[in-house]
Amino acid sequence: MFDWAYKKRLKDDLELWVEKGWVSSAGAIAILKEQDQDDGRSRLPMALAGIGMVCVALALLAFIAANWGAIPKSVKLVGIVLLVVASNGLAALAASRGRKGIADLATGFATLVFLGGMALVGQIFHLPTDWPGGAFLVCLGALAAAWLTGSKTSLIVAAGAAITWQVMRSDFGATPLLEDLIGLLLLVAIFAHPVVHPARISRWAAISLLWVTYGRWFGETADLMNSGDDVIVAMLLAGTGGMAAAMMLIDPVADLFVKWSSDRPMRGHGHWLMARSLQDVGILVLSVLIVLALVLVPEVSNEPALKGLAALPALVPLAVALALLVAGMLLSYKTVKSGALFGATGLALVAVLMPVLSANILVLAAFVLAALIGLCALGTWYNNRFWMLCAYLGLTAVALWLLQVTIGSLLGQSLFFLVAGVLLLGMALWLARLMRRGGRAPVQADVTEEVQG
Secondary structure, eight states: OOHHHHHHHHHHHHHHHHHHTSSOHHHHHHHHHHHHHOSSGGGHHHHHHHHHHHHHHHHHHHHHHHTTTTSOHHHHHHHHHHHHHHHHHHHHHHHHTTOHHHHHHHHHHHHHHHHHHHHHHHHHTTOOOOHHHHHHHHHHHHHHHHHHHOOHHHHHHHHHHHHHHHHHSSOTTOOOHHHHHHHHHHHHHHHHHHHHSOOHHHHHHHHHHHHHHHHHHHHHHHHHHTOOHHHHHHHHHHHHHHHHHHHHHHHHHHHHHHHHOSSOOOOOHHHHHHHHHHHHHHHHHHHHHHHHHHHTHHHHOSSOOGGGGGSHHHHHHHHHHHHHHHHHHHHTTTOHHHHHHHHHHHHHHHHHHHHHHOOOHHHHHHHHHHHHHHHHHHHHHTTOHHHHHHHHHHHHHHHHHHHHSOOOSHHHHHHHHHHHHHHHHHHHHHHHHHHHHHHTSOHHHHHHHHHHO
């Protein structure tokens, strides 16, 4: 995303780094040459091979379905088993020769054949339809393939099957405890895979399963409570806002813990990438929630009930987020950049919870604007274009809504702009103070802070 902007910034940074002696001229030339050559063509063969692999698997399944009556049952079963074994054997051979891409494709093909074989076996023996049970078995098989071979393709199938199982299993309010425990185990197994075998699509699939699992917990609790919209809305704001804020804060708190700890734990590349993906999802959800808190919540519920904050799906994520926020603010008193992240995230969480704390639309609009501007400033400071995109889209949506909806009388408009102005001025003064304090730090401290933050 934004490759052209990244390459332009890289050229500017390399010029500065060469001037400071951090990178040699030859190294800078090699980096720029590599970037010019990496225009996506190197990934094209694997992308085409992946599509071809799916097409071949579909062709085999369609061929079996077209000749269903002519093929004996034993031949169907043996054929499915042989295809799975042969595909995994090819994957093992490719992996032994260092061809990881081919090994992943072969394992993915075996997983797709296993997926189709589950449906065919049900047809062969006229088994009753059980979509949740089938999804669960597919998830187990794909998980086994993913962990045994490190296949990202199989992990995607496992995540999709786990999401299907979570959505289609027992009705809300009638879920056995065993199913909930199994769902947690599946989440842990799928979430850990992208950490050990990093891949962007695997990380986003695992995070999607995390949100679906939380949604299942939320739905079951809401069904058992049998409460009104005011309670459910408060639960939703606190729970999802707490989850998103925790995703934003867990990585900087871990970094600060490492910075202040005498025993510095090791963290691999996969951990770092997963933490960054969690932050991206967190700021995306926070930006959406801030807009909804102003635009949609007043239409659904005039005054969300504080009782909703006491429900476990709301209380647990919110408590975790607040604990991380307090710990981060205490640990970052000497780290300006991290302090800004904790401050902006805390303000965003307050804006999300404001409909529960106050029914005054003027105060709510002021906090929403301040929170979105804070996220915009945060994305600019961290030079993260995805964060900036989420925050600016949210700010645009809120600005358009404010233009469409009449705030009220001139006195009401005056009060709104006064509250918004005071909040923004306070935030600007706080940021200016942080930046001045950071400017007095030595250069080496800034470099260390960039690495840790």
